[in-house]
Amino acid sequence: MKVSWEKTETNRGVLTVEVDEKQLAGALDRAFKKVAKDVNLPGFRKGKIPRPIFEKRFGVESLYQDALDILLPEVYPQAIEEAAIEPVDQPEIDIDQLEKGKPFTFKATVTVKPEVKLGEYKGLEIEEKDFSVSQEDVEADLKQMQERQGQLIAIEEGAIEEGDRAILDFEGFVDGEAFEGGKGEQFTLEIGSGQFIPGFEEQLIGMAPGEEKDITVTFPEEYQEENLKGKEAVFKVKIHEIKRTELPELDDEFAQDVSEFDTLAELKSDVENKLEEQKKNEEESYKRNQLVEKAAENAEVEIPDVMIEREIDHMVSHFEQQLSMQGVNLEQYSQFTGQTKEDIRAQFKEDAGKKTRNDLVLEAIANTEKVEVSTEDIEEELKKLAEQMNRELDEIKRLVDLQGGRAQIEGDLKIRKTVDLLVSNSKNAA
Known part of the structure; x- marks a missing residue:
């Protein structure tokens, strides 16, 4: 096998490969054995057609694609190893010559791993940063422990606050028409989670159980639904219930x-x-x-x-x-x-x-x-x-x-x- 590599761009080049006719003949033999198993021809048992008759009837060209499927996975890895290149993507293959009795030649346009020109990497200096533990850090960690031990309690009186979970019904309308995916019932929403369109959750703050309200928001210009991009929408909202996390006291009992x-x-x-x-x-x-x-x-x-x-x-x-x-x-x-x-x-x-x-x-x-x-x-x-x-x-x-x-x-x-x-x-x- 003959191999040559020519770089055409910074990280791309053309790998030219020539495979001798004997190796191609071997691939054609294997291709024939594969194809002949399924050939039905009057006068011959299935899979028993002689090679000369097959080629006369169908042409040797009918074996070329199967021969390629056999040959390329074998010779391409050998070629890149011989050329000492490291591809990072699938090659673009162009067949130059594929003919029985002649060498098989092809070109592979290949993207290769880039060369790195190193600069200074020894004697580098790290910017100082404070990694000391403050009392605020300790208090924040204890706060997280509190929150993990907290219990969700239904609020009988009062209004929605940041961090509450609101159970609500909602239905959205654009230009007075309801739109697909804009309706929910008994939906649980954590206020401040950013789960809904910007501006929606903020307008729920202050609402009480049983209260109904129209909320107006604008869909982002980059919204995935084409018909809703940049559109103003009105959501009819009803609050059923508010749940709030009740935290335990930070004391010796909590520690235990x-x-x-x-x-x-x-x-x-x-x-x-x-x-x-x-x-x-x-x-x-x-x-x-x-x-x-x-x-x-x-x-x-x-x-x-x-x-x-x-x-x-x-x-x-x-x-x-x-x-x-x-x-x-x-x-x-x-x-x-x-x-x-x-x-x-x-x-x-x-x-x-x-x-x-x-x-x-x-x-x-x-x-x-x-x-x-x-x-x-x-x-x-x-x-x-x-x-x-x-x-x-x-x-x-x-x-x-x-x-x-x-x-x-x-x-x-x-x-x-x-x-x-x-x-x-x-x-x-x-």
Whole structure:
């Protein structure tokens, strides 16, 4: 096989491949065996037609597509390995010559992983940031404990406040006509959640059980439903019930209910200790992230759009998983917020570009510094994983090997070691 690579743009080029006639003949043989099984021709049993008669009847050209389907998946990976390139997208294949008895030649237009020109990545300085634990932090943590122990109580008298849950009926009208999806009965809405169109929830504040009201809002210009974009809508609303969270008192009894401690003072001390540990971890993450960001800023790299789009795919998929844990799918989220899928993808674009750039730069640093991951490193990581999951080490190894996860572990460890290198060589290193 003959292979040549010619770069035509920064991250694109043409891979020209020539496969000898013997390899093509082998693919045609395999294609014939596949096709002949289903051929019915008078005078021959099904699947038993001789090759010469088949080609005379149907033409050898009828085998070309199946031969391509067999040959390309085999020769393309070999060609990119020989050309020493790393594609990041599916190639655009153009067949130059496909004829029995002659070499098979094709061109593949390929987008490849970009080259990174590293700048300064050693001796970087981290901007100082306060990670001390304040009394306000402790009080805020205790407040969250209170809220988790709180009980929803129906309010007999009074009006809706921020944070309340209102049970209501609503129906929306545009130009006097009801619109699809604009009606709900006995709907529970947390005030301030941003679940409804901007301006809707704010106008519920002050309403009392049994009260009815017309609420006027304007759909956002970027709303997903074309016929509602920028339109003024009137919602007829009736409040059935108001529920408010009643918080327990912060005292020794509360401490005994939520922890193993006897007094509130002991609970506060424990909260402070845990927050200090948390802040310590946050400080470590901050330092590492800062150094990666600075190293990436100092590098030069032109990232193909397809790599950013692929990272957006991963981020949207992760976002969908988070939504599903809350009992909401992406379509429902779009309806609630008025955002299209394109809007959601656009929100991830900046972060996706930054992450892709950071990953490419860290990979380049790892290659430059010859960062290696040993078998012992992987073994230690598997032990930690087994401890975290409370599973036997052998079981974790089987699961990882079954899913082909060792390469992922090795890659993650290499990145971690590379960031360790940035930290140890920074100006802030102890």
